[in-house]
Amino acid sequence: MTTTPILYLFRNIKTSQVLVSTQRNLIKDQNRILRQITDVTVRPPRIRPDLWNPMVVATGFPSSTESQTLQTVLAQTSAPLKQPTEEEIKKHMLLPISKRKIIDMDMIESKIAHLCRALIYFKHTDSPIVKNDINLYWERPEYRDILNGSNLLWPEFVQHKQLELVRGNIICNPELKRLS
Numbered sequence: 001m002t003t004t005p006i007l008y009l010f011r012n013i014k015t016s017q018v019l020v021s022t023q024r025n026l027i028k029d030q031n032r033i034l035r036q037i038t039d040v041t042v043r044p045p046r047i048r049p050d051l052w053n054p055m056v057v058a059t060g061f062p063s064s065t066e067s068q069t070l071q072t073v074l075a076q077t078s079a080p081l082k083q084p085t086e087e088e089i090k091k092h093m094l095l096p097i098s099k100r101k102i103i104d105m106d107m108i109e110s111k112i113a114h115l116c117r118a119l120i121y122f123k124h125t126d127s128p129i130v131k132n133d134i135n136l137y138w139e140r141p142e143y144r145d146i147l148n149g150s151n152l153l154w155p156e157f158v159q160h161k162q163l164e165l166v167r168g169n170i171i172c173n174p175e176l177k178r179l180s
Contacts, residue, residue, distance in 0.1 A: 004059065005067035006176070009074070009111060011055035011139070013168070015042070016106040018055065020074040022067050024171070026052055036075045042105050053169045055108070056115065057137040057176060060159075066129040073118045078110035082150060109146050116152045123155050130157055137163035137173060 010019045010026060019026065019033050026033055030047045037043040061067040084092070092100060115136075122129045136158055138144045144160050147153065154160070164172040171177070 005061040005064040007058040007061070007067045007070055007074075008054055009056040009058075009115070010052040011108060012044075012051055013053055014051060015102070016108050017042070018107040018111040019047075019052065020071050020111075022064070022071050024054075025049075038077055039104075042101055049169070053139060054163060054165065054171060055139045055143060056112070057163055057171065058115075058134055059137070059176070060132045060134040062128050062131055066127075069127075070118060070122075070129060074111065074114055076114075078107065078114035080110050080113070108143065112143060112146050113150070113152060116147055116154055119155050119158060120152075123157070130155070133157050133159050135159045135161055137161045137176065139163050139165060 005022065006024075008021050008024060010021065011017075012019075017037055019036055021029075021033055023029070026047045027049060034043055034047065058067075058070070061070070092103065095103070119130065119134065134157060136144070138160060141162070144154075161173075163176075166172050
């Protein structure tokens with residue numbers, strides 16, 4: 001079995017928080033991985049594997065250095081896909097704190113936009129990350145289409161595929177089983 005660099009974006013099924021890892025198992029290095037959620041008031045105390053599903057799996061990196069570089073970039077706080085208007089900010093601030101925290105924890109849209117921006121950046125800097133085609137395996141096709149209607153487009157070297165899951169978090173794609 002060949003070990004090929006793979007990057008995983010995991011989605012919390014309750015809070016929609018997103019964690020990025022180069023390992024399929026989040027528990028191995030959970031303290032470091034959990035620090036990606038910078039707000040300690042919404043950071044879970046530990047990772048429960050049954051609450052984290054693979055949202056996107058990225059393959060096609062030339063080496064593990066490139067996948068770790070992309071992980072480092074994606075682990076940073078993500079900018080939203082579109083900046084909220086002043087009216088939206090005022091409405092948000094009028095919500096009760098409990099509802100506001102639920103909305104603030106949703107990182108799916110911003111992480112997908114961050115992934116697209118990072119790949120575009122690496123393309124324009126002639127990074128070794130984009131020497132090969134990058135395959136993105138999506139848990140749900142609607143996540144891939146979140147960028148529709150924005151000014152972001154996936155680079156041409158990105159191939160989109162369906163991620164096959166059993167019980168929500170066990171990857172069944174034969175090509176991914178061969179790689180890991």
